[in-house]
Amino acid sequence: MSQGPILELRGINKSFGPVQVLHDVAFYAYPGEVTALVGDNGAGKSTLVKCIGGIYPIDSGEYYFEGRKVNVTNPRAAAELGIEIVYQDLALCDNLDIVQNMFLGRERKRGVVLDEAAMEELAAETLASLSVRTVKSLRQPVSSLSGGQRQTVAIAKAVLWNSKVVILDEPTAALGVAQTAQVLELVRRLADQGLAVILISHNMNDVFAVSDRIAALYLGRMAAQVKTSEVTHSQVVELITSGRSGELGLKNGNGAA
Ligand SMILES: Nc1ncnc2c1ncn2[C@@H]1O[C@H](COP(=O)(O)OP(=O)(O)OP(=O)(O)O)[C@@H](O)[C@H]1O
Numbered sequence: 001m002s003q004g005p006i007l008e009l010r011g012i013n014k015s016f017g018p019v020q021v022l023h024d025v026a027f028y029a030y031p032g033e034v035t036a037l038v039g040d041n042g043a044g045k046s047t048l049v050k051c052i053g054g055i056y057p058i059d060s061g062e063y064y065f066e067g068r069k070v071n072v073t074n075p076r077a078a079a080e081l082g083i084e085i086v087y088q089d090l091a092l093c094d095n096l097d098i099v100q101n102m103f104l105g106r107e108r109k110r111g112v113v114l115d116e117a118a119m120e121e122l123a124a125e126t127l128a129s130l131s132v133r134t135v136k137s138l139r140q141p142v143s144s145l146s147g148g149q150r151q152t153v154a155i156a157k158a159v160l161w162n163s164k165v166v167i168l169d170e171p172t173a174a175l176g177v178a179q180t181a182q183v184l185e186l187v188r189r190l191a192d193q194g195l196a197v198i199l200i201s202h203n204m205n206d207v208f209a210v211s212d213r214i215a216a217l218y219l220g221r222m223a224a225q226v227k228t229s230e231v232t233h234s235q236v237v238e239l240i241t242s243g244r245s246g247e248l249g250l251k252n253g254n255g256a257a
Contacts, residue, residue: 004067005032007165008142009051009148014051023045023063023220029165029196031188034187036207036228037200039217045200049167052198053085054078082164088173090154092245094143098135099123101142101155126156129136130189134182144236148179157184159195166190167198184210204233218243 014022021044031033040044050056052063054072055111057113065081072078092101099116102123108115123138124253135145142150151171158166172209187210191197201207202242207214209227215225215237223243235245 002091003031005029005064006066008064009052010064011063012048012051013059014047014056014064014078015059016189017209021220022051022058025220025221025222027052027215029198030213031164031196032194033192033212034191034197034199034210035213035215035225036211037217038202038207038236038240043217043240044220045217046169048168049085049178049200052078052165052167053083058252078256079161082162083167084158084163084165084171085170086158086171088152088169090140090150092150092157095141097141098138098145098153100124101153102160106161122160123156126160127152129193130156130159130186132156132186133187146179147174147176148182151175151179151183152186155183155190159190163195163198165198165202166204169200170202171199172203180206200235204236207236208233215226215238216243 004230008028012022012025012028013020016041025048029047037045037048039232043195048058051058052072052075054075057073062190063072070081076097091237093104096104099120103119108118122136134152140151145153155168156164171187177185184206187197187199191212199207200213211228213225214228214231216223216236218239223239223242224245238245
């Protein structure tokens, strides 16, 4: 791919009080690709993603977006760049319907009145563009949806805002086999539409099924970022568990195309 990364981090450090969680981390994500972010519990995946999303300001390091150096010091700055995070707990409101959830906090208005028709149309268009046909009515409460459907709504909500980078935190963790397959298809479709997708996952099958690149964190350091087609399951497991892969002969943060 000739295009450069849409998002690139260099030398990122992040501490909480005396505890340094991220050490000199390099990371990049390309448009049209799924980048899997893997690592053991506590490796720093959530912290890295929260730095990308402006929830945690970085202590030092450089953050580039579309080739420009940027300061992302709060979630609004990230949203303005087109970066959206879909959290594991989804932050959907059970008592609200699909349209209300998708526009929560960013409602469309006509004068002082909510423009329900415009919101419903845009929600329908977005779901259709993602080839989501599993929800019966956009006016059904989110509490009536299955886990996979909820995940779909949360993802659709994230792409509604002309997003360019969508970060998904373990989107299949709570799902069964069929629903996992549906959500992975959706993840792939997002990338095929040109979005850069960052997928946090512990599931190697998911990672290999859907990702183009894999970034492996080990104890807060980027052990490697590699093309998925160039590594095996066991090499990735070795990167996650030991931070190294002898066979790959990779250096820290290496593997850029
Ligand atoms: N707000 C915080 N204050 C202090 N320490 C924190 C904070 N957030 C995370 N940490 C520490 O940073 C380290 C990395 O945590 P993080 O949640 O980023 O890892 P993770 O790779 O996402 O793990 P998991 O897969 O278990 O979610 C952990 O040791 C954690 O205890």
